[in-house]
Structure formats: structure tokens, C-alpha cells
Amino acid sequence: MAWREDWRRVRAIARKDLTTELRGKAGFNAVVSLGVTILVLLGLALGPDAEALRNAAVGAVWLATLFSAVLAFNRSFQVELESGALESLLQYPGPRWTIYAGKLLGNLIFVTLMVVIVVAVGVVLFGVRIPDTWPTLIGILALGIAGLVVLGTFYASMASRSRAREVLLPLLLFPMLVPLLLAAATASKALLGADLMHEASAWIRLLVAYDLVFLIATFLVFEHVIEA
Amino acid sequence: MPASTPSNDPGPAPPPRTSLWLGLVSVSALVAAQTHAILTSPPDADMGHLQKIMYVHVPAAWMTFISFFVVLVFSVRYLWRRRENDDLLAASAAEVGATFNGLTLMLGMIWGRPAWGVWWAWDARLTSTLVLFLIFVGYLALRAFVDDTDQRARWSAAVGVIGAINVPIVYMSVTWWRTLHQPPSSPATLDAAYTLGLRLNAIALLLVLIYFIRKRYEIARLERATEHAAEAVAMGGS
Amino acid sequence: MLTGRPEPAIVVNALGRRFGARWVLRGVSLEVRGGEVVGLLGPNGSGKSTVLRIVATLLKPSAGTASVNGLDVKRDSSGVRGQVGYLAHTPGLYDDLTARENLLFAADMLGLPRSSADGILERVGLGHVAGDRVRGFSAGMQRRLAFARLTLRNPKVLLLDEPYANLDADGVELMNSMITDVVRGGGAALVALHELAPAKAVLHHNLRLADGRIETPAASRAGHAPTARNSEVG
Numbered sequence: 081m082a083w084r085e086d087w088r089r090v091r092a093i094a095r096k097d098l099t100t101e102l103r104g105k106a107g108f109n110a111v112v113s114l115g116v117t118i119l120v121l122l123g124l125a126l127g128p129d130a131e132a133l134r135n136a137a138v139g140a141v142w143l144a145t146l147f148s149a150v151l152a153f154n155r156s157f158q159v160e161l162e163s164g165a166l167e168s169l170l171q172y173p174g175p176r177w178t179i180y181a182g183k184l185l186g187n188l189i190f191v192t193l194m195v196v197i198v199v200a201v202g203v204v205l206f207g208v209r210i211p212d213t214w215p216t217l218i219g220i221l222a223l224g225i226a227g228l229v230v231l232g233t234f235y236a237s238m239a240s241r242s243r244a245r246e247v248l249l250p251l252l253l254f255p256m257l258v259p260l261l262l263a264a265a266t267a268s269k270a271l272l273g274a275d276l277m278h279e280a281s282a283w284i285r286l287l288v289a290y291d292l293v294f295l296i297a298t299f300l301v302f303e304h305v306i307e308a
Numbered sequence: 309m310p311a312s313t314p315s316n317d318p319g320p321a322p323p324p325r326t327s328l329w330l331g332l333v334s335v336s337a338l339v340a341a342q343t344h345a346i347l348t349s350p351p352d353a354d355m356g357h358l359q360k361i362m363y364v365h366v367p368a369a370w371m372t373f374i375s376f377f378v379v380l381v382f383s384v385r386y387l388w389r390r391r392e393n394d395d396l397l398a399a400s401a402a403e404v405g406a407t408f409n410g411l412t413l414m415l416g417m418i419w420g421r422p423a424w425g426v427w428w429a430w431d432a433r434l435t436s437t438l439v440l441f442l443i444f445v446g447y448l449a450l451r452a453f454v455d456d457t458d459q460r461a462r463w464s465a466a467v468g469v470i471g472a473i474n475v476p477i478v479y480m481s482v483t484w485w486r487t488l489h490q491p492p493s494s495p496a497t498l499d500a501a502y503t504l505g506l507r508l509n510a511i512a513l514l515l516v517l518i519y520f521i522r523k524r525y526e527i528a529r530l531e532r533a534t535e536h537a538a539e540a541v542a543m544g545g546s
Numbered sequence: 547m548l549t550g551r552p553e554p555a556i557v558v559n560a561l562g563r564r565f566g567a568r569w570v571l572r573g574v575s576l577e578v579r580g581g582e583v584v585g586l587l588g589p590n591g592s593g594k595s596t597v598l599r600i601v602a603t604l605l606k607p608s609a610g611t612a613s614v615n616g617l618d619v620k621r622d623s624s625g626v627r628g629q630v631g632y633l634a635h636t637p638g639l640y641d642d643l644t645a646r647e648n649l650l651f652a653a654d655m656l657g658l659p660r661s662s663a664d665g666i667l668e669r670v671g672l673g674h675v676a677g678d679r680v681r682g683f684s685a686g687m688q689r690r691l692a693f694a695r696l697t698l699r700n701p702k703v704l705l706l707d708e709p710y711a712n713l714d715a716d717g718v719e720l721m722n723s724m725i726t727d728v729v730r731g732g733g734a735a736l737v738a739l740h741e742l743a744p745a746k747a748v749l750h751h752n753l754r755l756a757d758g759r760i761e762t763p764a765a766s767r768a769g770h771a772p773t774a775r776n777s778e779v780g
Binding site for chain 1 (some may be wrong): 359446474480
Binding site (some may be wrong): 085086089092093104164165166172173278307 | 599602604606624627628630632634635636638639640641642643647651652654655656659664694
């Protein structure tokens with residue numbers, strides 16, 4: 081029955097993280113607002129030509145997502161550091177991976193909610209024409225979010241406790257996300273351009289492999305990282 | 309598995325002495341290999357004598373990969389055995405690897421300017437190498453911003469493992485990204501006439517790499533030995 | 547001194563800990579037996595918290611060893627965590643959750659039934675604010691909540707860091723009664739303090755930490771003016 085207790089812990093941590101973030105409302109609003117602001121700035125910097133904006137849409141949405149997600153990841157560990165809650169968290173019995181899984185689940189939900197809004201705003205601002213293949217586009221988005229949350233949570237568990245969390249998290253995370261960004265952006269652009277479907281599917285397979293590889297690898301390594 | 313912590317290490321094994329002999333041999337080998345290659349290789353059909361930059365650029369790229377591999381191996385070893393020396397070696401390899409990485413990039417750009425007409429063309433290999441450089445930088449930045457030695461070692465090892473895993477994935481994805489829309493712009497294969505020179509230079513540069521990493525590791529061990537000595541003083545009562 | 551117990555509850559031997567270049571602990575040795583409450587006194591920055599945190603497995607020793615009921619803090623850290631209840635200087639609560647939610651979270655993490663959380667709040671005098679967010683609590687109320695959370699785990703060994711800070715007379719009495727409960731059951735407590743007064747009722751004896759080492763030999767009794775001498779360092 082141990083897995084049931086573990087699953088209970090995972091849910092408890094995710095629930096706690098989400099309650100804390102969403103109850104404050106300020107946190108979620110700030111993160112989403114940042115995403116939207118970045119979209120606006122990109123639109124101003126790259127536009128106003130409609131064609132140019134349409135071509136830049138995928139990249140712009142992903143950049144806005146990346147930069148706002150970094151905020152979300154740091155915040156998810158900051159709540160533990162503020163009143164020394166991390167120490168209490170580490171005192172509970174049970175395997176450490178439940179802490180990681182709980183944080184992942186919480187961040188996944190949080191970032192997904194954020195991305196929904198950012199994408200909606202991006203579609204409007206950048207004049208994206210929704211193709212018939214939009215379910216696949218959502219699938220690509222989901223896979224991209226999954227990889228982003230896995231690596232973001234992993235690196236934030238260290239960066240947020242270091243001396244330079246604001247710069248260290250993006251510095252560690254962004255180069256690692258290059259394959260994910262390339263895959264998600266290229267596949268999305270292909271689908272938006274009603275282009276060769278088989279091109280997108282190769283990238284989707286890469287995304288799936290990438291997500292699995294890093295999900296497993298970070299799980300294996302996390303216990304070394306979470307100790308004080 | 310039982311992990312031995314740094315404080316249980318029989319600390320004062322003397323730090324390795326990197327033999328000057330190795331340094332001299334490696335540098336001489338490099339000079340010899342470079343001279344041989346420059347003098348004996350025929351000019352390329354397209355690039356002319358510019359091609360000769362390959363004799364440093366390509367081996368430097370190979371050394372970058374080898375460094376990443378060393379970082380991976382010793383990061384895994386550190387997580388397995390928690391022996392501080394493994395962390396120091398991984399960090400030394402990362403520093404030296406980052407240097408070779410930077411060298412690869414510089415030479416790639418220097419080659420690219422006359423060959424392509426621009427300093428940067430988002431070529432698959434150079435772009436991948438740039439991303440790898442950023443991964444190295446991230447690793448070194450993490451070490452710079454964490455003060456506790458145990459935590460720094462654990463975190464570096466974790467980041468080293470995860471980062472190294474990404475190396476082939478980065479290469480694959482960037483290459484796909486380029487080949488889908490354009491033919492590769494840098495010569496993927498070199499004529500057989502150049503292979504010997506390339507191999508000789510690779511071996512010579514490997515010797516240089518080993519020398520640099522050992523030297524850097526020796527310095528790191530000396531620093532730690534000093535800290536251990538301070539520990540003995542602090543604990544022994546004054 | 548109690549006799550007949552095979553293993554002292556807490557054993558610390560030549561413990562050393564450094565942060566960067568600074569050695570905070572330089573050879574601390576002490577023992578706490580079952581049924582004892584031992585105070586650890588010392589000025590700010592003397593390393594009292596560090597000793598507690600090492601025994602609580604939150605920090606690793608840089609040198610020396612520590613064990614709880616025979617379990618080594620490095621090798622059997624999860625076993626040690628199952629035995630100890632650590633009350634930190636900072637409460638470690640989630641400000642945006644209510645008092646009740648904080649305890650329910652603890653119950654979830656401990657694998658206890660959620661009902662165990664309710665009674666505890668009444669006991670520590672926080673029943674009337676169960677549904678209020680911790681952010682609005684005074685420091686004393688937060689400490690009571692933290693202690694309530696601690697007792698959920700039924701610890702055999704208490705590690706308390708300045709537990710009386712910010713408590714009023716009622717709070718002090720509550721804290722002492724809870725310490726006594728644990729100790730009566732055969733448990734032990736190591737309490738970091740910077741003044742003796744509130745703990746006099748429960749302390750069996752105390753140690754003084756200065757310059758990274760124990761000043762007073764463990765065998766002295768509270769109230770008995772000890773001759774200060776440096777303990778031998780291993």
C-alpha cells in the first residue's frame with residue numbers, strides 16, 4: 081500500500097502549491113501579465129506588418145511562455161524558502177521523489193493554465209489563422225509544456241536556493257530547452273502553414289522522446305539535489 | 309548504496325603531480341602535427357588555404373565532446389560514491405571543455421567569414437556547438453553561485469549528468485532543423501588527403517587536453533588540501 | 547541520571563561543521579539519554595541551531611558523527627527522521643494556508659488520518675482560528691501551530707530550537723507540558739535556548755556552547771555553578 085501513501089503525498093504537495101499560488105491570485109495574475117506584456121512587446125518590435133507577425137507568432141508565443149514560466153518555477157520553490165518550510169518538508173518520512181512529483185504536478189497545472197491564456201492572446205495579437213489540424217497543435221503544445229515543466233522544476237529546485245536565482249534559472253534552463261523549442265516551434269509552424277504533415281510527426285516523436293528521457297533522468301537524480 | 313562523504317575521505321592523499329614532461333610532449337606533438345598538416349596538405353578546391361583551419365577547429369570540437377563525456381562520467385561517479393575528487397575532476401574537465409568549446413566557435417566563425425561571407429549563418433554544427441557552450445557556462449555559473457562545497461558538488465553532478473545527456477539530442481535537433489529547409493552548408497566530409505593530418509592533430513590535441521585537465525585538477529586538489537588543513541587546525545583546538 | 551537504558555537517545559561525537567571557510571562547530575560532543583531534557587545554551591551564532599539541524603538530518607556533518615537511538619544521521623537519515631521531531635527557529639508554515647490546512651497537509655505527508663489534525667488545534671489553543679490564514683498569526687501563534695504539527699508525528703526525540711521565543715505564560719506552560727508528555731513516554735529532548743528561565747521547570751541539565759565547542763561537561767546539573775573548562779576534542 082506504500083504507493084497509495086506516496087500518491088497521497090504527491091497530491092498533497094500539488095494541492096498545497098496550487099492553493100498557495102492561486103489563493104494569492106496576485107501570483108498567477110502577475111505571471112500571466114508578464115506573458116502578455118512580452119507578447120505585446122514582441123508584437124511592437126516585430127510588426128506591424130501582418131504577414132511578418134503571422135510568421136513570428138509561434139516563436140513569440142513560445143518566448144513569452146518560457147520567460148513567464150521561469151517566474152512560475154522560481155515561485156514554486158520560493159514558497160518553501162520563505163518561512164523555512166523546505167526544512168519541514170524534508171523532515172517528513174517517505175521517498176524524496178514524491179516531493180519532486182508533487183512539485184511537477186503543481187507546476188504542470190499552473191503553467192498549463194498560464195499557457196492557455198498566453199496562447200489565446202498570442203493568436204489574437206499575431207493574427208494566427210487556426211488550421212484544421214488544431215488538435216495536433218494542442219498536442220504539440222502539451223508535449224512542449226510537459227518538457228518545460230520537467231526541466232524547469234528540476235533546475236528551479238537548485239537555482240531558487242542559490243545566490244543568483246533570477247539569472248541562474250534561465251541560464252541553466254534555456255540552453256537545455258533548445259531541442260524542445262526547435263521541435264515545438266518547427267512542428268507548429270509546419271502545421272500552421274498546412275505544410276507536409278509528416279514533417280511535424282517526426283518532430284512530435286522527438287518531443288515525446290525528449291520528455292521521457294528527461295522525466296526519467298531528473299527523477300533519478302532529484303534526491304541528490306533536494307537535500308539541504 | 310553506502311555513500312562515503314567528503315568528510316570521511318582519507319583526505320590527505322597527495323594531489324597528483326602533473327608531469328612537466330607531459331606538457332612538453334603534448335605541445336611539441338601539437339606543433340609537429342600542425343606543421344606537418346600545414347605544409348603537406350594540398351589547398352582545397354573551394355577554400356584554398358583557409359581549409360587548414362580545420363586542423364585545429366575539428367579536433368577542438370572533438371575535444372569538446374570528450375570533455376563533456378568526462379564530465380558525465382565523473383558526475384555519475386560522484387553521485388554514486390560521493391568522493392570529492394570526482395567532483396573536482398568533473399569541474400576541471402568542464403572548465404577545460406568550455407575553453408575548447410570557445411576555441412571551436414571562434415575558429416568556426418573565422419573560417420565562416422571568408423567561406424560564407426558572414427560571421428554567422430546558423431550552420432547546424434556551429435549552432436549546436438554554441439548551445440553546448442551555453443550548457444557548459446550554465447554548469448560553471450552554478451558552481452560559482454553555490455558556496456557550500458557538498459551542495460555544490462551534488463548540484464554540479466546532477467546538472468552535469470542532465471546536461472551531458474542533452475548533447476546528442478541538441479545535435480540531432482539542430483541538424484534536423486537545418487536540413488529540412490536547406491542543404492548543409494559546411495562540408496560534412498573531408499577528402500581522404502586530409503584525414504591523416506586530422507588524425508595526427510587530434511591525437512596531439514588530445515594530449516594537450518589531458519595535460520590541461522590534469523593540471524587544472526591538480527590545482528583544484530591543492531586548494532582542497534589547503535581547506536582540509538584549515539579544518540584540522542580549526543578542529544584540533546587552538 | 548537514569549540508568550538501564552542501553553542506548554542514549556542522542557549521541558554526538560566530535561561534531562564539526564563548516565560553512566564556507568568558517569567553522570561553526572569545532573568538536574561538539576554530547577549525550578542525551580531517554581527520559582532527559584537537556585538544554586543547549588549559548589549566545590547567538592554559537593552554533594546551537596546547527597547542532598540541532600545536524601541531528602535532525604537537515605545538514606550533514608563536516609566532521610564527527612551524530613546518531614539518534616542508534617541510527618546514524620548520515621547512513622540512516624530516513625530512519626532518524628522517523629524518530630525525531632524538529633522545531634525550527636522559523637516556523638516553516640505555509641502563510642497562505644489556514645492553520646487547519648497546514649495540519650492537514652502534515653497529516654497527508656505523515657500518512658495519518660486527517661481527523662488527527664482537528665483535536666490538536668484545540669489542544670494548543672488555536673481552535674478558534676483554525677480557518678484563518680497563517681499569514682495573520684502572531685509569532686507566538688505560529689510557534690504553537692508549529693508545535694502542534696510536531697506532535698502529530700509522535701516523536702521519540704524532540705529537537706527544539708528556541709521554542710519559547712514569542713510565547714506568553716500560557717504558551718510556555720503548554721510547551722512545557724508537551725515536552726513532559728514526550729519525555730514521560732521515554733523520549734528525550736534537546737532544547738536550544740539563550741536563557742534558562744522558561745525551561746527551568748523541565749530541564750534536567752544544560753550544556754553551554756561557545757566558540758564551537760561544549761563548555762560545560764555533560765555531567766553537571768542545572769543550578770549547580772559549573773567550573774568552565776574546554777572539553778577534550780577528538
